[in-house]
Amino acid sequence: MPQSIFDDSEGMLAMLRDSVATLASRQPGAASVRQKRAAGADMDKVLWTAMAQAGWTGILIPEDLGGAGLSLTEQAVVSEALGRALISEPVATGAVFASILLARADASVERGRLVAGLVDGSLILAPAWKDGIGRSVSARAADGGYMLSGEKRHVDLAVSATDFLVVAALDGGFGLFSVPAKGVGLSVETAHGVDGAAIGTVRFDQCWLPQAALLARASSEAELLDAAITSARVALAAELAGIASRAVEITIDYTKARVQFGKPIASFQVVQHRLVDMWSDAEFACAAVVNAVETLADGDAQAGRMAVLAAKARAGDAAVSICRRAVHLHGAMGFTDECDIGLYLKRAISLNATLGQPEDLRLEFVNLERAA
Amino acid sequence: MTSATDWNALADEAFREAFRDLVERRLPSELRFIRKQRPLFDEVSVWYHALAEEGWLAPVWPVEHGGMGLTPAKHMIYVEEWGRLGCPRIPDHGLGLIGPLLLEHGTDEQKAYYLPRILTGEHVWCQGYSEPNSGSDLASLRTAAVRDGDAFVVNGQKIWTTLAHCANWIFALVRTSRDEKVRQKGITVLLIDMTTPGVRVRPIANLRGETDFCEVFFDDVRVPVANVVGQIDQGWDVAKSVLGHERIFLGATTRPEIAIERLEKLARARGAFEDPAFRSRYARHRLDLYDLGSAFERFAKVLRDGGELGADVSMLKIFTTELYQRITEETLTLAGEDARYFDDIEAGNDQVDAMNLFLDSRAPAIFGGSNEIQKNILAKAVLRLPS
Ligand SMILES: Cc1cc2nc3c(=O)[nH]c(=O)nc-3n(C[C@H](O)[C@H](O)[C@H](O)COP(=O)(O)OP(=O)(O)OC[C@H]3O[C@@H](n4cnc5c(N)ncnc54)[C@H](O)[C@@H]3O)c2cc1C
Numbered sequence: 001m002p003q004s005i006f007d008d009s010e011g012m013l014a015m016l017r018d019s020v021a022t023l024a025s026r027q028p029g030a031a032s033v034r035q036k037r038a039a040g041a042d043m044d045k046v047l048w049t050a051m052a053q054a055g056w057t058g059i060l061i062p063e064d065l066g067g068a069g070l071s072l073t074e075q076a077v078v079s080e081a082l083g084r085a086l087i088s089e090p091v092a093t094g095a096v097f098a099s100i101l102l103a104r105a106d107a108s109v110e111r112g113r114l115v116a117g118l119v120d121g122s123l124i125l126a127p128a129w130k131d132g133i134g135r136s137v138s139a140r141a142a143d144g145g146y147m148l149s150g151e152k153r154h155v156d157l158a159v160s161a162t163d164f165l166v167v168a169a170l171d172g173g174f175g176l177f178s179v180p181a182k183g184v185g186l187s188v189e190t191a192h193g194v195d196g197a198a199i200g201t202v203r204f205d206q207c208w209l210p211q212a213a214l215l216a217r218a219s220s221e222a223e224l225l226d227a228a229i230t231s232a233r234v235a236l237a238a239e240l241a242g243i244a245s246r247a248v249e250i251t252i253d254y255t256k257a258r259v260q261f262g263k264p265i266a267s268f269q270v271v272q273h274r275l276v277d278m279w280s281d282a283e284f285a286c287a288a289v290v291n292a293v294e295t296l297a298d299g300d301a302q303a304g305r306m307a308v309l310a311a312k313a314r315a316g317d318a319a320v321s322i323c324r325r326a327v328h329l330h331g332a333m334g335f336t337d338e339c340d341i342g343l344y345l346k347r348a349i350s351l352n353a354t355l356g357q358p359e360d361l362r363l364e365f366v367n368l369e370r371a372a
Numbered sequence: 373m374t375s376a377t378d379w380n381a382l383a384d385e386a387f388r389e390a391f392r393d394l395v396e397r398r399l400p401s402e403l404r405f406i407r408k409q410r411p412l413f414d415e416v417s418v419w420y421h422a423l424a425e426e427g428w429l430a431p432v433w434p435v436e437h438g439g440m441g442l443t444p445a446k447h448m449i450y451v452e453e454w455g456r457l458g459c460p461r462i463p464d465h466g467l468g469l470i471g472p473l474l475l476e477h478g479t480d481e482q483k484a485y486y487l488p489r490i491l492t493g494e495h496v497w498c499q500g501y502s503e504p505n506s507g508s509d510l511a512s513l514r515t516a517a518v519r520d521g522d523a524f525v526v527n528g529q530k531i532w533t534t535l536a537h538c539a540n541w542i543f544a545l546v547r548t549s550r551d552e553k554v555r556q557k558g559i560t561v562l563l564i565d566m567t568t569p570g571v572r573v574r575p576i577a578n579l580r581g582e583t584d585f586c587e588v589f590f591d592d593v594r595v596p597v598a599n600v601v602g603q604i605d606q607g608w609d610v611a612k613s614v615l616g617h618e619r620i621f622l623g624a625t626t627r628p629e630i631a632i633e634r635l636e637k638l639a640r641a642r643g644a645f646e647d648p649a650f651r652s653r654y655a656r657h658r659l660d661l662y663d664l665g666s667a668f669e670r671f672a673k674v675l676r677d678g679g680e681l682g683a684d685v686s687m688l689k690i691f692t693t694e695l696y697q698r699i700t701e702e703t704l705t706l707a708g709e710d711a712r713y714f715d716d717i718e719a720g721n722d723q724v725d726a727m728n729l730f731l732d733s734r735a736p737a738i739f740g741g742s743n744e745i746q747k748n749i750l751a752k753a754v755l756r757l758p759s
Contacts, residue, residue: 130709154709192714194727199712260509270744324697327734331507331742332532332585335735337577345579346714349704349730353711360708363649 002245002282004080004238004289006073013077020081023050029086030340033347036088037196042159043124048089052121057095060231061103065115072231072293076238080289083242083319086340088195088347090156092235092354098125100228101165101176105215110178114163114215126161126181128152128202129225137204138169139177145211146170148177148185148204154354158188158200165215166204167224174224176216183207195350196343229355230305233312234292236351240315241285243351244322247344248278251326254341258331271329278322285311285318302372306365313361316352323348380443387446391428391453398422405458407725409732410584412538413463413496420462424491430467432618433475437487444617444675455626463535466490466497470543473561473614477602486563500530500544500564500588501611507532508745510545511555511608515590517546517562519597524548524562526570526593532739536586537575540566549605561607563599570594579731581714619681620671622740623688628661631699631733634724638706641720650706657702660695667691683753686746693736693743700730 006013032044051057059075061067068074079091098118102125105111117123130153131137137150148168155164164179164186179186185207190198218224252275255266265271292311296304323345327334334341352358379387395404399419413420423429431450433439442450471490474482489495506513515528526546536542542564549558564571570593575583602610635654644650671685703726704711716723737743751757 154712193712194714195712259505260507260512262509262512265508268744270747324701324734327579328737328742331738332502335578335738337579337581342579349727350712353704353707353709355709357705357708357711359649359705 001249002241002279002286004076004241004286006077006290006293013074016074016077017081019054020078020085020087023047023054024081024085024087027087029082029088030343033086033088033196033343037192040190040192040198042157042190042198042200043089043094045160047087048094048124049121051087051089051091051095052119055119056091057121058099058115058119060096060099061115061119065103065112066119067099067103067115072234072296075231075235076289076293079235079238080242080245080286083239083244083347083351084246086243086246086343086347088197090197092232092239092351093127093156094125096235097127097228097232098165100231101127101224102215104227105176108212108215110212111215114165114178117162123162124157124160125163125165126155126157126200126202127165127228128155128158129167129221130154132201136169137166139175139209140170142208146175146177146209146214148179148207148209150204152202152204155188155200155202156197158202159190159198164202166202167221170214170217173217173219174221175214176224177209178213178215179204179207179209183209193350195347230296230308233308233355234289234296236354237285237292237308237311237315238289240312240319240348240351241282241289243344243348244282244285244315244319247319247323247326247341247348248275248282250341250344251275251278251329254333255329265329274325274329278325281318281322285315288314302368306368309356309361309365309368312356313358313365316348316361317358319348320345320352379440380446382446384446384449387449388453391450392457394423394426394428395453395457395459398426399457399459403460406460407728408582409461410535410582411460411462412535413493414538416460416462417493419460420493423462424493429491430471433467433471433487437475437483438491445672447617448620448672448675451621451624455624455629463496463538465499465535465539465543466495466541468618469499469614470497470541470563472616472618473543473601473610476613477561477610481598482563482601495541496535496539497541497543498533498536498539498588500533500536500542502532503529504531508742511559513545513547513559515544515546517548517560517595519548520594522597523594524597524600526562526564526590526595528590530588530590532576532585533573533588534585536566536573536588537583542566542571542588543601545607545611548607556608558605559607559611560604561601561610562595563601564590564593564595568593568595579734580728617675617681619685620668620675620688623664623668623671623685623692625661625664625668625692627696627733627736628657628664628692628699631696631703631729632657632661634726634729635699635703635706637722638703638717638719638724638726641718641722642706644706653702653705657695657699660691660698664688664691664695683749686741686750689740690743690746693733696736697733700726700733704730 058067059070063069132151135151139146139148161181166177185205187203189201193199256264258265288311292307295307430439431442435441517524517526546562548560551557570591572589574587710717716725
């Protein structure tokens with residue numbers, strides 16, 4: 001059924017897909033989501049550790065820094081497979097986003113420590129880049145280091161984090177800071193995320209950091225963040241495409257097995273047409289992901305950005321709307337918490353809302369195109 | 373106390389005023405505009421009993437049975453005000469379904485026994501139609517009732533039974549015989565005391581994490597034959613006749629109205645009305661709702677003129693349930709990254725239950741006959757399309 005089709009002459013991508021499926025068979029995603037939700041947790045430590053051991057937290061980290069040195073192709077394949085399996089760990093932010101931030105930071109002992117911990121799973125890094133409304137985070141020089149104040153929202157892994165990667169205004173420009181979770185002046189508040197994971201709001205109240213905490217600086221926020229956002233969006237799009245594809249399969253299976261009026265409900269033409277629409281939407285999502293990865297690799301920055309915007313929008317819309325229709329085709333069963341299809345819907349909504357909803361991404365695409 | 377005939381004689385505005393006055397006096401403010409779609413009996417019993425004391429609990433029941441005897445026209449005002457004033461839903465299967473069923477098909481003894489107990493709240497009812505293998509295809513139901521002297525012995529299972537965990541009576545469709553050609557035959561309406569040995573209820577959590585519906589199991593449950601409503605084996609027609617003019621309410625504007633109020637609140641708080649792209653999307657929803665009002669009115673007029681509703685009224689149900697979904701989806705779009713929250717989200721100094729409503733909006737397109745089933749009916753009964 002639908003899947004992102006990349007050139008895989010060596011069979012390496014198929015192997016990656018298989019290893020995600022193997023992990024999922026040992027630790028089913030849906031069960032993990034339910035546990036996480038019941039515990040009010042923001043991650044599944046067992047799953048994350050297993051993923052780190054498999055090398056999936058450092059896919060995009062260059063080899064000379066101790067990572068796998070692979071490309072967005074491999075990342076997309078892993079993310080798509082995780083989406084299919086409903087393994088809902090915050091890979092796009094906690095691994096991909098963090099990897100790119102660190103890979104582009106200045107070489108330093110602190111960066112070395114963070115990268116090593118991300119790759120082997122001993123550190124949990126939580127990128128925090130989105131400012132609270134009217135409470136943006138800023139840093140100023142103080143006592144031979146920096147003092148941070150302000151608030152970041154929508155932070156994944158905020159409870160489990162050992163270290164935060166925080167973007168803060170600094171001297172008219174911006175800095176990327178490494179902030180230990182146990183630091184004085186840092187506090188975390190959480191709310192329930194729809195996908196079962198807790199989402200953090202992180203407050204910095206006169207939080208002092210040593211000089212070495214400054215990992216990178218740039219004149220604009222975009223310069224610090226754009227590359228990380230782009231890669232994370234590709235990972236999100238791939239995960240959404242995986243969710244979309246799997247939701248179609250689950251629904252085909254369900255409607256073939258569910259008998260009403262003496263026939264499988266999948267035999268009714270209305271249901272068939274709807275399933276065809278869903279399948280086609282998932283195929284479009286997968287094609288968009290492949291296009292994003294390949295266009296980025298071609299090196300034309302503008303074309304790459306546009307392709308990523310398109311893919312994230314397409315895959316997000318596809319995943320959410322496929323899952324909505326999937327829930328409906330499950331009848332009352334789809335409205336229960338026990339049925340996994342609802343978890344797919346919720347995960348799709350959450351990822352779709354991360355790093356830009358389709359409406360915004362499409363506008364950005366058109367604005368870029370028309371500015372060119 | 374005003375007698376019921378007077379309610380119908382009252383000018384519409386005066387009737388509205390009387391209802392508002394009642395709400396002001398008797399509905400505790402903490403029960404107004406509550407988030408829960410389906411409160412349990414105990415959570416809203418104050419309101420239930422207050423309505424009973426004031427004689428406002430059963431708007432369409434005849435006066436001699438303790439109802440208000442309202443005409444459909446006045447009943448529509450009642451329902452409208454109920455929603456507008458934020459009255460909480462009360463467990464209403466007794467008032468809205470079993471009451472009318474007994475009034476039409478019940479014996480005098482049944483009416484005398486059950487109706488007053490609904491009004492006092494002693495009996496709280498739930499509706500046992502759907503089964504695990506009989507949803508859209510209700511006529512395939514299999515819960516078996518086998519005659520044993522002056523009782524039926526019931527075995528089987530119902531599912532999706534709303535509020536079964538706070539009900540003590542269930543009106544169930546059971547199979548008393550089998551006719552291979554006409555599956556609707558051999559179905560009987562049975563009133564079952566849920567405290568009878570052999571009845572077991574298991575609540576089922578829904579997408580919103582609430583438990584509104586349940587599974588109900590019957591294991592050798594003895595039910596007196598006197599608890600049959602109408603004729604044995606003729607329950608299908610009994611069950612189908614029940615909704616009558618109330619089918620119009622399946623198409624009411626209430627749900628999308630609630631949803632658009634939330635959308636507007638969030639849009640105001642975020643300045644979205646300044647954004648032309650949002651305004652244009654909002655305008656579509658707003659006019660969908662406005663036009664639903666017009667279409668509703670077209671059917672309401674039929675009722676006010678003393679006519680009866682046809683199958684075509686189902687078009688309202690399809691439209692309103694889909695509009696409810698579209699508006700709640702729009703609210704999540706507007707919420708941006710906040711659409712990741714399960715919890716209510718900030719809208720200025722207020723909160724909006726964006727996810728709660730989005731998830732809730734999945735259900736009405738399924739229950740009460742899914743939208744596909746409604747369309748099948750419209751295709752056949754209204755457009756007379758060939759098989
Ligand atoms: C919130 C909620 C509360 C409920 N409360 C009650 C209650 O109190 N008492 C009670 O008895 N029941 C209750 N129900 C059950 C409800 O009546 C059934 O869910 C409904 O009849 C659909 O049946 P099903 O869920 O088995 O879905 P299915 O019949 O399995 O349908 C699954 C999907 O297939 C589609 N489909 C089925 N047949 C066709 C066809 N011929 N052509 C095209 N598409 C088709 C449906 O539209 C649906 O999308 C409740 C349901 C919900 C969601």
